[in-house]
Amino acid sequence: MRRTHSAYLYVLPMALIMVLLVYLPIIITFGYSLMNINLLRPAPLTLVGLRNYATILKDPAFRTAALNSLGITGVVLLLTFALGLVFALLLNKDSPIKGILTGVAIIPWAMPGVVNGIIWRWIFHPNFGLLNSILLKSGGIEKPIQWFSDRTMVLIIVGITVAWSAIPLAAVTLLSGLQSIPGQLYEAAEIDGCGIMGRFTHITLPLLRPAFGIVLTTTTISAINVLDQIVSLVGMSSANSSLMTEIYLRTFKYMRFSEGSALTYLVMIVCGIISVFYIRRVYTKVRYI
Amino acid sequence: MxxxxxxxxxxxxxxxxxxxxxxxxxxxxxxxxxxxxxxxxxxxxxxxxxxxxxxxxxxxxxxxGSSKEGGNVAEGRMFKIGLINSLKACLLVILVGIPVSVFAAYALARLRFRGKEVVRYLLLATMAFPLFSTIVPLYKIFSDFKLIDNYWSLILVYISSFLPLTVWLLSNHFESIPSELDEAAAIDSCNSLQTLIYIHLPISYPVIFAGALIMFISTWNQYLIPLIIAPSLSTKPIAVIISEFVTKTSINYGLMNAGGLLAIIPPVIIALVFRRFLIYGLTSGATKG
Known part of the structure; x- marks a missing residue:
């Protein structure tokens, strides 16, 4: 490997962009969170310490948003793990349609989240939604169900929508995990008289552990950080709030920059803890033999 | 069997x-x-x-945008402006983002310099940062310096959020190139820039292409960043325009869905045609150390 001072020149453009647009703003956000910036009520800037954090932690709106985000994340994780694994196994099987299936599988990932929200809005729409239409026509229900009137139901619907777009990444991550398992292991197990289920539980699942770790962390972080899909699915309101809509409303609607910043930092701490696990996973290598 | x-x-x-x-x-x-x-x-x-x-x-x-229908001419016009704005942003992001990523990734993978590990960790750490942690101060700074609604500030913020992934992806690739190639180039008295251009780039097109595709799709799908720093039709991208269709009560259901589906055509075509590159890009960024 070469040691050269020109290395700094190569890194410079990236470093400039990252320092000016990511690292510096993150530090400023922390500064905001300790001050009293409220653009609707301008006042001389003063340091208020951790008061904004206390305000948020005591606010019932924050608790609702945090619980909603937790619920959404739970639904997303459940669906993403189950369907992500099934789809990965499906795409791993040799078949003439494998290529096109893989292409189809990543469509939900490739779409704008806004459109994802719109599409699912029309599955659950009370009057012109597909689900009510199926249920009414098959005689399962008499009157259309108002899917968005119940808080738990809204969380499940948001979870389904977010999972729909998160599953592709999970499936291809698990797929590449599956493909890195040496075929000899399966052959050896078969010779030892191990059946399909045995091979799955004793070889596939344990060796997929690092991939599961990556899926768990990336899915959790993206489920907490989702905004566009929620906005186009149920709108930006405090009734269907999540942590992200709560930050958006506080900061850009009520213009309480400091409170928004403090809430952002609280979310960041949670995501930071999760991603420590992620970084460990990325650096972990599986030993097969 | x-x-x-x-x-x-x-x-x-x-x-x-x-x-x-x-x-x-x-x-x-x-x-x-x-x-x-x-x-x-x-x-x-x-x-x-x-x-x-x-x-x-x-x-x-x-x-x-036929005027026959009367009331909805505005939607057709906004839609087309949004499409052009998004395409412009995608092209600019790739034109600027790819060279920046290639240079940085090359230095991180092939050159020795002080602070390299710190740079690597800092890049990886950004995955845990919610977008709000940077966008709140950026909004305030950009409005103070009249940089809101400016293509360059918009695409640089996009690039700052894609760099960790693309640099990670490319540097993993550069690391996999045998070091004998560099040594041979050094004997022929190539400097580090010549080694990059004549030795590494010619065998790296697939992975650079994968990075460019991911940048295209991610830019096309941006919502939160432009919602805050691209408020007018001069820079507003298609995803934000579509989300405005949803909140407009005057718009009909069909038009909302038609707009959403037209907006997914570019990313969906890319996903179907270039699935191999995309999946390679998505999985090697996440699973290799």
């Missing part, structure tokens, strides 16, 4: 493929069905599975 068991396996596979296709494409197909339903028919409940009087009116209204 007995014939009976083979049949059972095949039936299982077909069933799994069917579930997969219904889950992935069903919602999109239903959205398409609404998009070709005339406005007056969207009041029927329960909704028919296929429109009785299909029309391409919503699409022609968005594409040609």
């Amino acid at each position: 007995t014939g009976h068991r083979k049949h059972l396996q095949k039936a299982f596979y077909i069933l799994a493929v069917a579930v997969f296709l219904v889950w992935t494409l069903g919602p999109i197909a239903w959205s398409f069905s609404i998009s070709i339903t005339p406005q007056k028919d969207t009041m029927i409940s329960p909704a028919p599975f296929l429109p009785e009087n299909p029309t391409t009116g919503n699409y022609s209204q968005l594409i040609f």
Whole structure:
């Protein structure tokens, strides 16, 4: 490997962009969170310490948003793990349609989240939604169900929508995990008289552990950080709030920059803890033999 | 394996493929069905599975912005402006973002310099940062310096959020190139820039292309960043325009779905045609150390 001072020149453009647009703003956000910036009520800037954090932690709106985000994340994780694994196994099987299936599988990932929200809005729409239409026509229900009137139901619907777009990444991550398992292991197990289920539980699942770790962390972080899909699915309101809509409303609607910043930092701490696990996973290598 | 068991396996596979296709494409197909339903028919409940009087009116209204329909000319105009704004942003992001990523990744993978590990960790750490942690101060700073609604500030913020992934992806690739190539180049008295251009780049097009595709799709799908720093039609991208269609009460259901589906065409075509590059890019960024 070469040691050269020109290395700094190569890194410079990236470093400039990252320092000016990511690292510096993150530090400023922390500064905001300790001050009293409220653009609707301008006042001389003063340091208020951790008061904004206390305000948020005591606010019932924050608790609702945090619980909603937790619920959404739970639904997303459940669906993403189950369907992500099934789809990965499906795409791993040799078949003439494998290529096109893989292409189809990543469509939900490739779409704008806004459109994802719109599409699912029309599955659950009370009057012109597909689900009510199926249920009414098959005689399962008499009157259309108002899917968005119940808080738990809204969380499940948001979870389904977010999972729909998160599953592709999970499936291809698990797929590449599956493909890195040496075929000899399966052959050896078969010779030892191990059946399909045995091979799955004793070889596939344990060796997929690092991939599961990556899926768990990336899915959790993206489920907490989702905004566009929620906005186009149920709108930006405090009734269907999540942590992200709560930050958006506080900061850009009520213009309480400091409170928004403090809430952002609280979310960041949670995501930071999760991603420590992620970084460990990325650096972990599986030993097969 | 007995014939009976083979049949059972095949039936299982077909069933799994069917579930997969219904889950992935069903919602999109239903959205398409609404998009070709005339406005007056969207009041029927329960909704028919296929429109009785299909029309391409919503699409022609968005594409040609025909004045025949009267009230919705504005949507067609906004839609086209959004498309052009998004395309422009995608091209600029790739033109600037790819060289910046290539240089940084090359230095991180092939050159020795002080602080390299710190740079690597800092890049990886950004995955845990919610977008709000940077966008709040950026909004304030950009408005103070009149940089809101400016293409360059917009695309640089985009690039700052994509760099960790693309640099990670490219540097993993550069690391996999045998060091003998560099040594041979050094004997021929190539400096580090010549080594990059003549030795590394010619064998790196697939991975650079994968990085460019991911940048295109991610830029196309941006919502939160432009919502805050690209508020007017001079820079506003398609995803934000589509989300405004949702909140407008005057707009009809079909037009909303038609707009959403037109907006997914570029990323969906990329996903289907270049799936190999995309999946390579998505998985090698996440699973290799």
